Amino acid sequence: MAADGQAGGTAGRVRVQPEAFDFAAEAAAFAAAQTGAGAVVTFTGIVRDDGGDLLEMQIEHYPGMTEAQIGRIAAEAAARWRLTGLSVIHRHGALGPGETIMMVATAARHRADAFAAAEFLMDYLKSRAPFWKKERRRSGAGWVAARAEDEAALSRW
Amino acid sequence: MAADGQAGGTAGRVRVQPEAFDFAAEAAAFAAAQTGAGAVVTFTGIVRDDGGDLLEMQIEHYPGMTEAQIGRIAAEAAARWRLTGLSVIHRHGALGPGETIMMVATAARHRADAFAAAEFLMDYLKSRAPFWKKERRRSGAGWVAARAEDEAALSRW
Amino acid sequence: MRLDVRYFAWVRERVGAPRETVETGAPTVALLIDELRARSEGHAAAFADTTALRVAVDQALAGFDAPLAGAREVAFFPPMTGG
């Protein structure tokens, strides 16, 4: 797999890549790699087709900073909750409706840690990782605007 | 698959079975079956080996009531959040360390609904679905006691 | 009234059986428990501390004050530990 960026270590694995990935295979490999985990949470983001209006989503990113920034977010999650592991995979480039954009996986002894870490990672990836989405629709093209509720979600952490 | 109990409909699919299941394959099939979803959350519960002390976990359940009760919990989740689908699979019988006990999957347009529904389902499955766990350990056998924090978790909903 | 009474987990182990059929006129779960307690030492041990018990009437969770009129099945078990 010709991943653009890959980082491991105690904060978990981070991959940023243009290639499609198999969510199920990644989730299975992640779960199999855990020791002492009783709970595994995964989140998968999918390109919504919005009833056929969406033709393509283009995801731009900031090579280098993307990996560094996700690494910081992952390290923060690893410091805040008792995890046995975490994983982030995020695509960039052109994606079609129904394609998997990204996934987060967390594992812990207890479910509360795994859920909290996964939600934290998602909230920060949404608003603090340098990705920008442009949609090409039948009705026109445009950049996806950040949602006020995504910014507000950060205040709970 | 010789599932003991199976139920579909708008509240989602519920399966209670003694057979092992492939978490990743189930998650992939669930995600593929969604229409209009932008977010998929899965939770998987795994038998912790606790450093080799645990030999076996036996899960007793109440056939008939188990399916009915999970169905009620699933219907409540479907009524509270905007979901495109949900799925619950829970095993009973004898499980070894590292085996998958159960999984929950939720899908929604937006991640907040998918996360909240998955956490709600887990909190209620923990304390309101008629399963009881008996552990056989090197150090002896005994029933797993309900945790006060699991009961307390229900009050947030 | 003929009731199917079921026991799970350590309640089942203390009673010594997973189910039994009882003939009773008890109008509520609590009064049924008083009758069951007298059946054997095992029953008495199982029902010694009812705060540790949960109840289902006809496969739905119920309280100790739940009426039994029309019920066919009552189950006793410890707090559940699913998930």
Next chain:
Amino acid sequence: MRLDVRYFAWVRERVGAPRETVETGAPTVALLIDELRARSEGHAAAFADTTALRVAVDQALAGFDAPLAGAREVAFFPPMTGG
């Protein structure tokens, strides 16, 4: 001081280029923006409303008052939409 300035998403589209090298003595991001604005109509459009912009200095998020001493790369972009 020679700075590598990078633009992303609609900031890049308005400026008309993904990056440029600038020679500047601006001590802060805000003062660098004042210089960049004067470069072209595209730059002026990109920096018309700085409340719509986010900044990174050497690939870490920063504020408009961030000092530029020692910096090598500054990036401007809209609020991020990952996940």
